[in-house]
Amino acid sequence: MNNERIAKELLKIASLVTGAAFDAAKIQQFRKDFLKLMKNTKVVKNYDQAKEWQKHVGKWSNRFEEYIYRYLIENTLKDMKVDDKIGKREEEYWESRIRSEVWPFTVGFSVPFDADLANDFWTEEQRFDQLQKNLNTWDRSIRGKAQKAWNVLKEFTDWYERLYEKTLDVGEPVVEQMNIEGFDVIMKVPPDSFVNPRDVYQKLKKALSIVKSGAAKYVPKLLKMKVPIVVDLTQKGLDNGGEWKQGKVYVYTTSFYGNDIKGLAHVIAHEFAHALYKHVDSDRWESFISGNYGKLDLRDVLKQYGSQLFLHDNDLIRKRDPMLYLQIGGLYHNPYTKHRFENLLTMDSLRENLDDGGEPVVTVQGKPISGYAGKMPSEAFPEAVGLLVTYGKKALIPDVYNVLTSLL
């Protein structure tokens, strides 16, 4: 297995999502990713690979810790208490059991290797040899600790499911066809649905009414396409809220968490616009988007906003300089920059990266549409249409609006 392939395998983990709601599927996903990372004990062949592996283990650990300590212990248990689902004693019981059994695992899970230690006596090869010697013992010990952590999390999951009278994967989903606000909708509801189907229906109705009136005003073609919408509530733990595939718009469970109806409308309009993209002059759009790239000097960002904590999704930048905010957002989605920026969430990490010789000038969207639109032109189009339909003309900068509407 070469370096590139290892990196590719590992980077899949970067797509992992965390969220506020407790979700057994997320625990499963963490476990799968952990096992994937552990495969590298047998695979790493040199110092560089080990260093790359160490970085990804660190990233996984941060997300896992955040999920367990912040979402599970801080949010979920507290919410259950507030909802009167559990009493103080149960809350304390689970908090202390989870902490005591997960803690040794999270503390021990880092690759035993001083990659960045500047040391004249030790060459990279020697440090890698040392790692090789430690690996077997470390592998056994960390798997033992991990097993204890997974056991307590499984126990918690079973208890949680019983308490909320939910079981996993029991029976066939109910499939219903209906018409909502003029759209053909197919609802797939599993018996253990994580979200309330009635609530989903209400949110969907509101969101579709936004899509309907927005499309009537700006993109009438969209309403003529007769594309069915599949609301698939059997899917959870996915990091995408929706998808355009096989001629249908799919909307998944995660889109119904929370109360962001406009966000839901945006997801739906975005997926519809994928269908529309085939019918417009996509060459013109692509040349507009590629002619639109500009340069951003990250040193300027640090000069102006360096005292802020976050580079990613920074509120002050959003308020003061919405263009810059979207340009920075795009760096986390563009395939050429995303792997670098995934690790640069804070101003401090950016500063360190530049000090270590990271490229200060990066290519960004000159006339940005949204952070996600920075991914590629064929995603920029549905993003722009989704924003226009949901939030109206003001959501797009005038140049983008003019080009887009000339294509529609």
Ligand SMILES: [Zn+2]
């Ligand atoms: Zn898309």
